[in-house]
Amino acid sequence: MQQEIEIPREVPVMTMSGAVLFPHAMMPLYIFEERYRQMLAEVLRTDRVFAVAALDASAEADPENETPCIIAGIGVIRACKTNEDGTANLILQGLTRVALEAITQEKPFRMAQIRPFTSEPGGSFDIVETIAPEIISLIKLQIKFGAAIPKELIQFLKSVDEPEGVLDLAIHTLCTSSALKQSLFETRGIVPRFTNFKAYLEETVTTLKASYLLRSEPDNDKTN
DSSP, X not given: OOOOOOOOSEEEEEEETTOOOOTTXXXXXXXXXXXXXXXXXXXXXXXXXXXXXEBOTTSOOOTTSOOBOSEEEEEEEEEEEEOTTSOEEEEEEEEEEEEEEEEEEOSSSOEEEEEEOOOBOOSOHHHHHTHHHHHHHHHHHHHHTTOOXXXXXXXXXXXXXXXXXXXXXXXXXXXXOHHHHHHHHTOOBHHHXXXXXXXXHHHHHHHHHHHHHHHHSOOTTOOO
16 A cells, blocks of 8 residues: 555654554644654654654653553654644654654653564454455445445545455544544454454444434324
């Protein structure tokens, strides 16, 4: 889906609440904080790569130093527009998952040493092969029962070759729970990741269907 990009051993890290960058996904970002302006200037001068990590909700609150989740997403800047006031709008494309091994710098922006966090099948190849058709089928059901999902998403997912790519892009696009999204992001096994996300989609379909049927029922309360 994209050209091969070498991932450095040490990268800048942007930490944001609920931010989960899946491989291949596009994430729009608005850069306004001074530390991230400096970070952006540095990565644009070098390899255009940095990590995005969600805030660790289980960590003790620390007003001086945000605690990132250990598993983060590495992304490459695909487009960037610097505004007159020094802020910037950019599009970051996810490359891969990594584990943050050690924070090596906090000022003027955070840097961390990283190591690869690679997926594994976590189940049979036969199940992996069902990922794309089952996800697309459940998305179609959501649309049927009134979900505001662009039909173009289905065509886009059909164009993705790898089952894990379909899975990750669907999670990135459709999962509205930040906690679940991070949990799925950290699930190394492709089959367990799919199983948990499929359950989420099925629950969503059930809720949408119930609402759809209620809207479709005639008003039985009226009497002659």
